[in-house]
Every structure is written in structure tokens, then in C-alpha cells.
Amino acid sequence: MDVVLLGSGNVATHLGRALIASGHRIAQVYSRSLAGAKALADALGVAATDNLQAIATGADLYVISVTDGAIGDVASSLPPVTGIVVHTAGSIPMDALSGHAAHFGVLYPVQTFSKAVAVDFSSLPLAVEASDEATLTQLEALAASLSSRVFRCDSNQRLSLHVAAVFACNFVNHCYAIGDAILARHGLDFDLIRPLILETAAKVMAHRPDAVQTGPAVRNDTDTMRRHLALLADCPGLAQLYGTLSERIRPTP
Amino acid sequence: MDVVLLGSGNVATHLGRALIASGHRIAQVYSRSLAGAKALADALGVAATDNLQAIATGADLYVISVTDGAIGDVASSLPPVTGIVVHTAGSIPMDALSGHAAHFGVLYPVQTFSKAVAVDFSSLPLAVEASDEATLTQLEALAASLSSRVFRCDSNQRLSLHVAAVFACNFVNHCYAIGDAILARHGLDFDLIRPLILETAAKVMAHRPDAVQTGPAVRNDTDTMRRHLALLADCPGLAQLYGTLSERIRPTP
Numbered sequence: 001m002d003v004v005l006l007g008s009g010n011v012a013t014h015l016g017r018a019l020i021a022s023g024h025r026i027a028q029v030y031s032r033s034l035a036g037a038k039a040l041a042d043a044l045g046v047a048a049t050d051n052l053q054a055i056a057t058g059a060d061l062y063v064i065s066v067t068d069g070a071i072g073d074v075a076s077s078l079p080p081v082t083g084i085v086v087h088t089a090g091s092i093p094m095d096a097l098s099g100h101a102a103h104f105g106v107l108y109p110v111q112t113f114s115k116a117v118a119v120d121f122s123s124l125p126l127a128v129e130a131s132d133e134a135t136l137t138q139l140e141a142l143a144a145s146l147s148s149r150v151f152r153c154d155s156n157q158r159l160s161l162h163v164a165a166v167f168a169c170n171f172v173n174h175c176y177a178i179g180d181a182i183l184a185r186h187g188l189d190f191d192l193i194r195p196l197i198l199e200t201a202a203k204v205m206a207h208r209p210d211a212v213q214t215g216p217a218v219r220n221d222t223d224t225m226r227r228h229l230a231l232l233a234d235c236p237g238l239a240q241l242y243g244t245l246s247e248r249i250r251p252t253p
Numbered sequence: 254m255d256v257v258l259l260g261s262g263n264v265a266t267h268l269g270r271a272l273i274a275s276g277h278r279i280a281q282v283y284s285r286s287l288a289g290a291k292a293l294a295d296a297l298g299v300a301a302t303d304n305l306q307a308i309a310t311g312a313d314l315y316v317i318s319v320t321d322g323a324i325g326d327v328a329s330s331l332p333p334v335t336g337i338v339v340h341t342a343g344s345i346p347m348d349a350l351s352g353h354a355a356h357f358g359v360l361y362p363v364q365t366f367s368k369a370v371a372v373d374f375s376s377l378p379l380a381v382e383a384s385d386e387a388t389l390t391q392l393e394a395l396a397a398s399l400s401s402r403v404f405r406c407d408s409n410q411r412l413s414l415h416v417a418a419v420f421a422c423n424f425v426n427h428c429y430a431i432g433d434a435i436l437a438r439h440g441l442d443f444d445l446i447r448p449l450i451l452e453t454a455a456k457v458m459a460h461r462p463d464a465v466q467t468g469p470a471v472r473n474d475t476d477t478m479r480r481h482l483a484l485l486a487d488c489p490g491l492a493q494l495y496g497t498l499s500e501r502i503r504p505t506p
Contacts, residue, residue, distance in 0.1 A: 215423030
């Protein structure tokens with residue numbers, strides 16, 4: 001497919017690379033900032049623009065990978081195009097594109113992206129949704145050229161996937177950060193719990209998390225929880241969070 | 254060293270295997286339940302007993318790996334021994350062994366153990382603490398024969414390590430479980446977020462968690478957070494937890 005990338009952030013960068021690696025052609029990179037557009041366009045060896053009215057109108061696919069709040073603006077400012085217009089956001093309904101293109105949809109990669117870390121798209125879950133069956137078939141074919149794990153997912157399911165990801169990724173990382181802060185306060189290094197963190201993630205690759213829950217709360221070990229709360233006595237917010245999460249984990253009698 | 258294992262749970266099992274693999278000798282396995290003692294003793298090819306008065310009194314080391322609440326009972330019921338007595342618990346002060354042995358200490362492996370999953374001790378952080386310098390030196394030598402990551406750690410530091418592990422392992426696993434439950438409610442499979450979970454853990458192997466925090470809260474993306482809270486509207490407990498964690502992550506203005 002001939003693809004125009006609208007956006008130059010993490011998702012646009014990784015998706016652009018994956019599209020080229022799978023034999024697609026990036027026609028152009030647009031970004032509100034010309035410097036951002038150029039940085040990505042140069043890396044991909046294609047043309048850059050910061051003018052939406054100057055984008056190629058004959059491409060097969062327009063991928064809007066901008067911040068959630070700007071998706072509607074970019075879509076409504078597009079010149080008339082015949083290709084499919086998609087966004088890549090987890091929590092924005094597909095209908096944000098409705099009225100701005102004849103054929104539209106969503107291509108949502110379920111992963112956390114950093115610019116510096118390479119991402120293997122070949123086994124990455126890719127959620128697709130489209131305005132009509134023919135568009136869906138085209139998007140599925142495109143997605144299948146990138147990954148072996150393509151699945152259909154409506155906007156509300158995609159939102160639930162995004163919320164699940166916030167718990168299992170963003171909030172998990174914050175729990176790591178709390179661990180780091182507690183260790184630092186006691187003169188210990190975060191490195192001491194890195195093997196534990198990796199093993200905890202590795203365990204749920206083959207098991208459901210509920211089946212492998214460990215720790216004092218699931219054992220209802222009130223003595224240990226009391227000792228832990230005593231250590232957190234001078235951090236009321238952490239003590240309260242410890243209590244809330246332990247109460248959720250504790251088996252109901 | 255000649256070692257008597259007191260306990261037959263996950264830590265005793267993995268530590269027993271690691272000790273043998275490093276050339277030590279297990280003299281005996283004690284457990285309150287003879288079946289439990291036999292299961293582990295048979296696996297290690299050694300003798301079992303459920304009678305504390307029948308344990309070998311000439312060993313170099315006695316490792317108490319029982320539930321936290323039973324450590325004091327086992328220690329106080331030991332016959333007089335000349336070897337070092339240690340426990341392996343994260344949150345129990347070393348002084349729980351005081352008065353029950355001339356030389357005592359703690360050997361705490363910072364990892365989560367399941368019976369079915371093999372554990373590589375060679376790079377596992379091992380915290381040691383001892384009643385006196387000579388005992389500490391002996392314990393460090395033993396620990397160094399198991400792992401390249403041995404460190405000294407007093408009882409209060411060890412407690413902080415245990416609390417940090419609860420956040421970075423037990424509470425993290427619960428966040429995975431919440432993600433799983435949200436997906437299940439919307440007809441989606443936990444498998445969809447497994448790559449995300451693994452990548453989130455992998456990221457903090459080389460970075461501090463604070464430096465790689467992602468998601469709507471750290472971006473202060475209130476529109477997305479509002480959409481997420483709307484999805485959680487019929488789970489008040491989850492919505493509240495979402496709010497608490499997001500508030501902690503949100504940058505202070």
C-alpha cells in the first residue's frame with residue numbers, strides 16, 4: 001500500500017518502520033511541526049510536510065498517529081482523499097473520523113512504544129475496526145502483513161483494552177516506582193528487585209494472574225501486613241494504597 | 254556445608270536444590286507434616302523427619318524456611334545445636350532467633366518462588382544478616398557459593414525490601430488480574446496484553462521506572478482519563494483505584 005503518515009511520535013515512528021519492512025511504501029510524513037515531520041521522514045527516506053493541504057491525495061491509506069486530542073482536528077482538516085483514513089488510538093471511538101472520509105477505521109497496536117527501543121511487530125496484537133466490510137477486509141490484509149495477531153475489536157472493546165493496559169502497564173510501572181522509592185529511602189538499590197519484577201511478568205505469560213497471586217494479602221497474613229504498614233507509617237498515602245490493594249487481594253471469607 | 258532444612262515449602266525446595274547443586278550436603282529435611290518432609294527429602298535424596306527432637310545436632314547450618322508465624326516456634330523448639338541457625342523470611346527481624354542459638358542470622362532470597370518453576374540462583378540477590386561478624390563471614394561465603402549477588406542488609410532494610418517487593422510483585426500481579434477481569438467483561442482475552450506486560454517489565458531492567466512512566470495520567474490527559482472512568486462507572490472500587498493511582502502519577506503543577 002501507499003501510505004501517508006500523519007504524526008511523528010512513537011507510534012508513527014514504529015509503525016512507519018514496520019510498514020516499510022513489510023514492503024509498503026510511505027508516500028509522505030506530515031506533522032504539525034516541520035522539524036518533527038522531517039526527523040521521521042528523513043529516517044524513513046521520504047518527504048516531509050507541515051501543511052495538511054499539501055499532502056498527497058492519491059495514497060491508499062492515511063494513518064493519523066497524533067495525540068488523542070488532535071485526531072479530530074487532523075481528520076477534519078484533511079483535503080478530500082479516496083484512500084482509507086485510520087487512527088491508531090486506544091480510547092478514541094472510530095466515529096471521530098466519521099464525516100471526514102468515505103472509508104475509515106482504526107489500527108490499534110497493543111503495545112507501549114519508546115522511540116529508542118525496537119519493537120517486533122510480527123507477534124504484536126493489532127486491533128482493527130472499519131466503517132464498512134470492504135474497508136475492514138483491506139485493513140485486515142494490511143495488518144496481517146505486519147503481524148500474525150490481528151483481531152477485530154469495536155470501539156468500546158478497544159476502550160476496555162486501553163483501560164486494561166493502563167492497569168497492567170502504566171499502573172504496574174507506578175508500582176515499580178513505589179518499590180524504587182521505598183528502597184531508596186532505606187539505602188537499597190532498585191536493582192535488587194529487578195529479577196523479581198521480571199519473574200512476576202514471566203509467570204503470567206503462561207498463567208492467569210489470579211492463579212499465581214502471592215504475598216501476605218492472599219494468605220491473609222495479618223501479622224506481616226501489620227509490620228509492612230508500620231514501615232509505611234510516615235507515608236500515609238502509601239499506607240492507604242497498601243491497605244486498599246491488600247483488601248482487594250484478600251480472599252473473601 | 255552440612256545443612257538441615259527445616260520446612261518443605263517453595264523456598265526450602267528451591268534453596269535445597271541450589272545448595273546441593275553448589276556442592277553442599279543436605280543432612281536432613283524436617284517438616285511439621287511428615288508427608289511434606291518426605292516429599293522434599295525424597296526429591297533431594299535425603300532423610301526426613303517430623304520430630305524436631307530427632308534432628309541431627311552436628312550440622313553446620315540450620316535453615317528455617319517455614320511460614321513467618323511459625324519461625325519463632327521452630328527456633329524455640331530446636332535441640333541445642335552448635336551450627337548457625339538462619340531463617341529466610343523477608344519481614345521477620347533476625348532477633349526472632351535470638352536466645353535460641355549461639356550463632357544465628359538471615360539468608361533472604363529476593364525472588365518469588367513457585368514449586369513448578371525452576372529458579373536460577375546464580376544471579377539472584379541474596380540478603381544476609383548475622384548475629385556476629387564471624388557468622389556473617391560464614392554466611393556470606395555460603396551465599397556466595399550460590400549467587401554472585403550477595404549483600405548485607407539489616408532487619409529494617411530487609412523489611413523495606415519486602416514491602417518494596419509487595420508493591421513491585423504482589424500488587425503488580427493484582428494489576429494484571431484487574432486487566433484480565435476488564436478484558437473478560439468485554440469478551441477479550443488476557444493474551445492480548447501479555448506482550449505489553451512483558452515489555453513494561455523489560456523497560457525497567459535498564460531504566461528507573463519514574464523515567465519511563467507512560468499513559469494518560471503522566472501526560473495529564475484528562476479527556477482520556479474521563480473516558481476510562483466512564484467505562485469503569487459500574488465498578489466503583491476500580492474507578493476509585495484508577496483515580497487514586499492516576500492522581501499519584503499526575504505531575505505536580
